[in-house]
Amino acid sequence: MKISRPQVENEVKKSQSFGFISHLRLALRSRFFRALAFCLVVLLAFILGIFAHSSGQLYSWVLWGHKAWAKTTQGLVVKVGSYRRNGLPTLYIDMPYESYYKILEKREEALRIGVLLTSDEDMVPAQIRYKDGETLEVDMRLKGDWVDHLESEKWSYRIHVENKGQIEGMRRFSIQAPETRNFLNEWAFHQHLAREGVLSPRYQFVNVVFNGDVKGVYALEESFSDELLESQGRRPGVILRFEEDPMWENTANFMEAGGNAILDEAIFAGFFQITDMNTSEVSVFRSGHVKDDPALSAQARMAVGLLQTFQRGELPASSVFDVELMGRFYALSDLWGAGHTTRWHNIRFYYNPVTGLLEPIAYDAIPLDDWWMRDGVAYPFADDQLFDDAAIQEAYVRELERVTREEYLEPIQSQLREEFDFLRSALDWEYSGDVLEPPWDDLEDRRLMLSEQLRPVQEVRGVYEFTSFPVGEGGDYLRFDISNLMVLPVEVIGFKVSGQPIPAKREMITASTEKYILPDKIVPTLRQGPMGERESLSAASFVVHFPNGLDVVSENAEFDVYAMVRILGLDELHEIPLLNYASSPVLSQGARPNAPSITEALALHHYLSLAGGGESLRVESGDWDVAGDLVLPEGVPLTIPPGTTLRFERGALLISTASVTILGTEEKPVTLTSQQESWGGVVVLGADNASSWEYARIENTAGSERSGWMLTGGITFYESPVHLTAVAITGSMAEDALNIIRSEYKIEFSEFGGLVSDAFDGDFTHGEIVECSFHDIGGDAVDISGSVLKIERSKFVNIADKALSAGEQSEIHALALTIESVGIGIASKDLSTVFIIQSEIIAAEHAALAAYIKKSEYGPAEIIAKELSVQNTETYALAQTGSIIIIDESIVESQDFDVGLLYDLGILGN
Known part of the structure; x- marks a missing residue:
């Protein structure tokens, strides 16, 4: 039987929560009604004027009107004044009558059925203004699954900002009444997750004025986009979910037939649920944007394939999802009684193109809500297919034990208490009772309960x-x-x-x-x-x-x-007095190659031997051809001795989840090179201890792309500290010869040369570069994003693009640099700051210094230079309006220019 989607009646009933005044206000905004009203007012004033003049009452009427207006405006000023004094920013929404009428129709349909069914066709045009900023064009629709989002005067909306506009770095977000997510607890939960490195939308509170009506305080929640990922130290990538629309359409079908009673009966009988985690479709957020980007499209194919293969039971969860982050997500959800966020139709996933694994994105948590809190562990996800994996369960228990220790909650409370108290006072004028009570006592109760659950009398x-x-x-x-x-x-x-x-x-x-x-x-x-x-x-x-x-x-x-x-x-x-366990099927391969055991690694690669008491591996000295990938056992370090050469096949990788130590000397350097024209390179993922490379030559790397597992770096360190000394990286054809992500590093006395694209790319890092040489580079020499860098006494020669490039709120401190024959000497973008002292720039083709906005969700940049010598350069400094360049305490005059056009022309970059 085909389940038809409920249709709205032509005539929309006027709801009690709106009433006559709201409809009249909208009607008066149309041109026809405004013209009609104007004519009626003029006619009425003329008639009253004749009557008042003839009766001698004109003066007394004017005096009465003045007093009435003064009394009315005085009350209005008091109301708006108290509203503004809560300290929150204000979001102004202006929606034309045609758009608002469509919203009314959709709301009436949802109230009649009991469920809100939405699609892209529900979007309507409107305008918003945030704080005292510019007016932005937006598309809006109602949001929320259940009608609690629509029953009060505060309706929930999904908002998409058009034309590259943004507020607080967000272009897609929702607003909703605080009570729909349990008031301040949702904010505190998201803040906590961010401090633990688990992805979740940014969440804050704003005042809302809708078509001139003061609506009060709303919660503003970020939607799923690149901005969410970049704000939390992740690369732009693919976000996906289990498709939930069929479930809600089925819910609406039953509720329209007989309300909650019929729905409950259907659930009890077992024939309601037509989709769940195992059977639902997998959908990608912003699929049109992803389809237009070849890299994102490849990632999407891999991400969707991984999730669907997991659904079919052909891959275990631990080969598809980031085990540690899944364990932490589940443990923190348990601590907060936020089981709602773990349900299959609420959880979202980010495909990390570096690890080749899916990370959870917490969403719609409703923390510390009585319905979702139980006196037990792993509720309500203990029976979920995603949790039914021993590795994820082990990570969950390990994390739960950590977050239920006696000393754990106090630092979290200390970090959040001041802002929580401010938000509480901001909401207090509108909400009363215990709904704004701090969560700390409830969290402590749950900590104690969960801690006891981990210490049973008998397992x-x-x-x-x-x-x-x-x-x-x-x-x-x-x-x-x-x-x-x-x-x-x-x-x-x-x-x-x-x-x-x-x-x-x-x-x-x-x-x-x-x-x-x-x-x-x-x-x-x-x-x-x-x-x-x-x-x-x-x-x-x-x-x-x-x-x-x-x-x-x-x-x-x-x-x-x-x-x-x-x-x-x-x-x-x-x-x-007795116990148990079991064995399992051999894991199939996921996005990246499976790690072998130590025994398997020794059998596959005859030049490896045991070291460190059998807990690490060592390459025997010599000149070796490597067959296929050199994948090291999980968590097992590798040491390469002086004078060793490893030659890799085309596309092959050296992959490690522990430190890689290279012990070359000036007389006997270590060489990693290719058997043919190129090889994939080195990948170090999640190593606890720092890798140390000395006197090494890394040649002819090309990065790797394997059905969505993409490595832009010829050498990649991800969440793995590293120290490079006297390392020469040459002949790389990769997008980044060296790519360090979410790690600390130091690079000294090293050389980057003869590279097709960028030499060094640092994403969300802290590091230091000392006495290094960059020459003959086809892209940027040093390009950092979301990072802090100290660089000293280094030389840059023949750099096609930029010697130094700082983006996405980065900070560079540069001292004693020599930059010669470059496209742009130093570029600062997108809320970044560069300090450069006692340096020289010679023969910059486009500009010695440039500061501008590349990504609209960020803001202006700045460069502060002292004792800087610029020679043989036509354009000394290029500062976009709003950005600042200061040279020896003199501010460079800024100017308007089209950043996109300058990139297209190759002036600001390749």
Whole structure:
């Protein structure tokens, strides 16, 4: 049966919350009604004037009118004045009558059905003004799934700013009544996640004036766009979700047929839900924008493919999602009682093109709401397919243990308390009661409850018996049947029989209700139903040979038998009269190659050997050809000794999740190069310890693109500190010869030369460059975004684009630089600041200095120069209006220019 979408009646009923006045106000804004009103007022004034003059009452009428107007305006001034004094910025919205009437129709449809169904066709044109800024053209529509967003005078809206306009760096956002997200708790939750590195929309509060009506305080929430990612230290990329529209259309169908009663009956009967995490479509936000960008399109194909392969059960969650961030997201959601954000139709994902994994974006949390808080862990996501992965469960437990420690909450409270108190006072004039109470006491209660949940009296239960195994071979064996009593996975370390330890091994398992693979771990799990009820216990059977030295008197003989277990992710070990775990299928390959075990790595690459007591790997000295990728085991460091040469095949990569140490010397440098014209390069991801490279030559890298896993760097360090000394990076064909992301670094006495594009690109980094040489560079020599850099005593020669480029709120401190034969000497963009002292710029083709806005969501930039010598350069400084260049305390005159056009002409960049 085709489920038809409800249609709106032609005549829209006037709701009580609007009434006659609101409709009249809109009518008066149309040209016809304004002309008619003007004529009527003139006619009435003429008639009254004749009557008043003839009766001698004209003066008394004028006096009465003056007093009435004064009284009215006095009240208005008091109201608006108190409204403005709350200290929040104001968003003014002006919507024409035609747009507003369409909004009214949509609202009436939603109120009649009980659910708001939206599409792009619901967008209407309007204008906004933020604070005292310029008027911006926008498209708007109603937003919210349930009609609580529409029932009061404060309706919720989705707003898209047109023509590259923005407010607070946001071009797409929503506004909604604070009560729809549990007032200030949603703001505090997002602030907390940002401090923990978990993506979430920016969330703040504003006053709203709609068509001249003071609507009061609204919550403003950022939508899913590049601005969200860049504001939180991520590269622009693809954001996607499980498509939820069919679910809401089905909800509307049932509710229109009979309201909540019919819907509840359908849910109870089990035939309501037509989509869930496993069956829903996967959709990409801003799909048109993504389609127009080849790089984003490739990322989107990989991201959607990963998510769909996960839905089909062909890849485990730990090969698709960032395990650590998923664990942290779940733990913080549990702490805040924010289970609403973990539901499949609320969670969003960002595909990180560097890691090749999906990161969660927390959204629509409704923290500390009674409906979503339960006295138990992992609610309501314990039964979710996404959480049903031992690696993610382990990360969740580890994070939950961390955030429930006694000392954890105090620093968070200290950081948020001042701004929370300010926002509370701003909302207090409009809301009263306990709805604005600080969340700290409730958080402390939940911390205590969750901490206790991680320390149960007994994790498992079980029995043991004597058996013969294998069948027909005889012999004395013990069989342990163990059931997990926890919602969380439990790790079996081993057993004790009359004091004799028996380490658990995977081959001991003969049967299990749940199966996973984790190296050297045996983990059964307990499933949890959708409303918190326990469905069944998971169990496993272990068969072990009876320990030597113990006599089997009879099958009824009693021994002291214990299972040694712990919750997966915790260190605390418990001895219980029995316990369990299981094995799992071999993982398929995700976006990037799977990490081998140490044994597998040694077998694949004969030039590797064990070092550091078997906990690290070492390349044997010599000249080696590398076959395929050199993928190192997870978390295992690598050392390359002096005089070693590694030659890689075309496109091959050296991939590590631990430090890579190069120990070259001036006489015996280490060389990483290609067997043919190029190779992929080096990738270090999430290494805890710093990589150190000394006297190394890195040649002919090209970066990598593998079906959406894209590395622009010939050398990439992601969340991995690094120190480079006397390193020569030459002949790279990659977009960035060296790309460092979200890391600390130091580069000294090093050379970058003969490069097709940029030499060094730093994204969201803190670093230092000392006494380095950059020459014959086809792009920028040094390009940083969202970063802080100190650079000294370095030389730049023959740079096609910029010697130094600072963007996206970066800061550069430069001293004693020599810059010669460049396109632009130093460029500062998008809220960035560059300080340069005691330096010289010679023969800059376009300009020695340039400051401007490239991305509209940011602001003007500045350059402050002292003791700067500029020679053989026609244009000394180029400052866009609003940006500032100061040279020896003199401000350079700014000018208007079209940044886009100058980029197209190649003046501001390639």
